[in-house]
Amino acid sequence: MAFVAFSLAIGFLLILGSSGNKETEHQPDNCKHTLSCSECIKSHPSCVWCSAKNFTQGGESEGSRCATRPELLQRGCDEEHMIDPQGLVDIVADAPLSDNADQDTITQLAPQKVHLKLRPGEKTKFQVRFKRAEGYPIDLYYLMDLSYSMKDDLENVKKLGSDIQQVLHKVTKSVQIGFGSFVDKTVLPYVNTVKSQLRNPCPSRTERCQPPFSYRHVLSLTSNLTLLQQRVSAENISGNLDSPEGGLDAILQAAVCTDHIGWRNVTRLLVFASDDVFHMAGDGKLAGIYIPTDGRCHLNENGEYVHSNMYDYPSVGHLAQILSATNIQPIFAVTSNVLPTYEGLCELIPKSAVGELKEDSSNVVNLISQAYNNLSSTVNLEHVNLPKGIHISYDSHCPDSTTEGQPQGLCSGVKINQMVDFDVTLWMDKKSCQDGMQSFQLRVLGFNEEINVNFEPLCDCKCSDEEVFSNHCNGGLGNYSCGICSCIDGYRGKHCECQQNKHDTDVNCITMGSLPCNGRGRCECGRCACNQNVRGEFCECDNASCERNEGQVCGGPSRGVCSCGSCKCNSNYTGSACGCSLDTSACKTPSGICSGSGKCECNKCVCDKGYFNKLCSECPGCQTLCQKHSGCAECKAFRTGPLRDNCTLSCAHVNVTMMKASESSGEDRDGWCQEKTEDTLITFHVTEDKGVVHILVQEKEENAFQTNNLIVGLVLGISLLGLLIIVLYRVTIELYDRQEYQRFVKERNKERWNDAQNPLYKSATTTVMNPNFIQE
Known part of the structure; x- marks a missing residue:
């Protein structure tokens, strides 16, 4: 048992130690001992630089000008000389959001342009608003698998143009539809390269199929339904060898060939119809194709993908990047046998949808309608071209929920003309200071609008005391700015008083036989330049050696500061480490x-x-206060209880006042006592004043125990009466049921059924005798 107790104690101490370390880690670091204002403000958002002339005292390095605001105030730096640049949000363009798409300029995302000033490590927040405008235009490109297994689907697709446009016209007046098709790469092992099979890849020679191809753009986006039906009706089925198809090749070309397809800057939908899985990056090696796809358009004048056999299939990641960059939302209409595969693909491609396609594609119109409604009601706010060293997070304020600190903004179930808000938080690293003015964009997937965000790093100090060849710097041997001298070549020191080609003597930096500057600094020009948190003529005061409280020196700047080894506490704290609050x-x-x-x-x-x-x-x-004085309250108020025979002597320091129960019914009952006596409860209130006890006792209105007994007896009587009624009712029903059953048995025994054969009855079987059959 002793060993177990010892182990538990050690474990508890370790937990306390680790939690203490974690708490310390979350505390902001002390400002670094920097020698310039710009390095100070880049070290931490809480660091401030004091530019007051002659601010540093004997032995203090100029790096001690960098500290937190409370510390500098306590050391005598006024607000006028504190350099503390703050982040800024400037909304440059903020046009109002549109209600419908009938206007010349449709605005669904605001603000349109934002200018920020960012200090390293400091978080800056601004708000983004989005509202779906009614009737926003739609471009829909139908991309169909024309391998032989889709033969029956093609016949239905030839009739779909007007149906698709009619469904989309319910949400917008401007609809354009295009068409393209794909099979696979035209080399082994994807297609049969025998000449006869290349001419007609159908399984039966009596059936006509068009030669296989990778991807062919058939019709650019148009609102002419007659032309659409003519071009689609002219299409014919084709064929290939293996099950996977070249669908990813076709999607990529349809996305990047903007001029061929005719994409507008509106909602872009790409419907992908297939009944099989797809080839992806690496599969091309089966045919000796190893060059990765370059992500460019390779369609000829006839709309054919001419370099299909040169480039490998695209990877899913590359395809997702292309679709996101071109703002295209894919809808995968696939049959049930491959539905799980495309559901997994949708998880990797942002703003995509998948639906189950019937074997003959007869439900494709409803599938497109449902998928569009799901996509358009989901708002994805994301960033584009975010520079290195910049971090971003989103708080989404949706109609039914709120999420915070996510890598992108996301709201679902957003209706038309319903506005959603996003809080965008930015912060930057020090390394971004080197790049000057930078920018990136925010956009909602599926829409062409963008927010242009420009930000300016706050990494330099703009001091108003700049003097070139200042007299403060030893008669013009340096430039003065932000409270310090920047010496010309050959000179150094606080005031440029030392020449670098002359050796310093350490004699003036030594006291009482110690090391130069007590080993806590360096001797410059016969004076000590102390290390961080050290000051004094000989660096004798260490401002970091004070006691710590909650992991911080003197409990942190809010409680006190360290001064030459001892804590100077603020007015509301005391103790050796300022850990005691007053x-x-x-x-x-x-x-x-x-x-x-x-x-x-x-x-x-x-x-x-x-x-x-x-x-x-x-x-x-x-004893509680109630228990302690209950005897005196009872004997003085009611002349009962254990102290009734000796009440005057035992309760001489107690004053009792009686009050009616009605007088105290509306008062606050906190602090009142209720103590049980021989036959009742007494209610009283006790206060003490200079050794005298004052008791306020409530008069008895009735015997509480008698009342309780009466109530209990009444409840038991009612319960027994109810139980007796239930038993009598059940016995009566049982007797009646038995009587009825006996009568039923008696009548049943008297029944007599007619056994005569029904004259209308005919047997279900017929027997025919062979007249030539001789039976032995």
């Missing part, structure tokens, strides 16, 4: 400080002997 709010209770059973030290209760918990309100074995 506030008493955490000790207050309705019964007084620490329930009257302790004293408040450092805003925590120190309980009297026997009492414990946070407010000293528990004491096993101790």
Whole structure:
């Protein structure tokens, strides 16, 4: 048992130690000992530079000008000389959001242009609004698998043009539809390269199929339904060898060949219809094709993908990037046998949808309608071209929910003309200071509008005290700016008072036989230039050696600062490490400080002997205030109880006042006591004043125990009566049922059925005798 207790104790100490370390890690680091204002403000958002002339004292390095605002204030730096650049959000363009698409300029995303000033490590936030405008135009490109297994689907697709346009006209007046088809790469092992099979890849020679091809753009986006039906009706089925198709090749070419397809800057939908899986990057090696796709358009004048056999299939990641860049939302209409594969593909491609296609594609119109509604009601806000060193997070305020700190903004179920808000938070690293003015874009997937965000790093100090060859710098041997001298070549020191070609002597930096500058700095020009957190003529004061509280020196700037090895606490803290708060709010209770059973030290209760918990309100074995004075309350008010024979002597310091129950019914009952006596309950309130106890006792109105007994007896009587009624009812029903059953049995025995054969009855079988059959 001793070993177990010891192990638990060690484990508890380790947990405390680790939690303490974690807490320390979350505390902001002290500002670094920097020698310039720009390095100071880049070190941490809480660091401030003091540019006051002659601010540093004897032995203090100029790097001590970099500190937190409370520390600099305590050291005597006024607000006028504090360099503390703050981030800024400037909304440059913010056009109102449109309600419908009938206007010349449709605005669904605001603001349109934002200018920011960012300080390294400081978070800056601005708001983005989005509202779906009614009637936003749609471009739909139908991309169909023409391998032989889709033969029956092609016949239905030839009739779909008007149906698709009719469905989309319910949400917008401007609809354009295009068409393209694909099979696979025209080399082994994807297609049969025998000449006869290349001419007619159909399984039966009596059936005509068009030669196989990779991808062919048939019709650019148009609102002419007659032309659409003519061009699609002229298409014929083709064929290939293996099951996977070249669909990813076709999607990529349809996405990047903007001029051939005729994409407008509107909602772009690409419907991909197939009944099989797809080839992806790496599969081309089966045919000796190893060059990765370059992501460019390779369609000839006839709309054919001419370099299909040169480039490998695209990877899913490359395809997702292309679709996102071109703002195209794919809808995968596939049969049930490959539905799980395309559901997995949708998880990798943003703003995509998948639906189950019937074997003959008869439900494709409803599938497109449902997929479009799902895509258009989902709002994805994302960033594009985000520079290195810039970090971003989104808080999404949706109609039914709110999410915070996500890598992208996302709201689902957004209706037309319903506005959603996003809070965009930015912060930057120090390395972004080297690049000057930068920009990136925010956009909602599926829409062509963008927010242009320009940001300017705040990495340099703009001080108003600049002097070239200042007299403050030893008569013009340096430039003065932000409170310090930048010496010309050959000179150094706070005021450029030392020549670098002359050796310094350490004699003036040594005291009492110690090391130069006590080993806490370096000797420059016969003076000590102390290290960080050290000051004094000989660096004798260490401002980092004070006691720590909660992982910080002197409890942190909000509690006190370290001055030459000892803590100087702020007005509301005390103690050697400023860890003791003079506030008493955490000790207050309705019964007084620490329930009257302790004293408040450092805003925590120190309980009297026997009492414990946070407010000293528990004491096993101790009498409570109610128990302590209940005897005197009873004997003086009602002349009953254990003290009734000795009440005057035992309760000489107690004053009792009677009051009616009606007079106290509306008062606050907190602090009132109820104690059980021989035959009743007494209610009273106790206060103490300078050793005299005042008890306010409520008069008895009735014997509580008699009342309780009467109520209990009444409840039991009603319960027994109800139980008796239920038993009588059940017995009556049982007797009646038995009587009816006996009568039924008697009547059943009297029944007599007619056994005569029905003259209309005919047997289900017929027997025919062979007249030539001779039976032995």
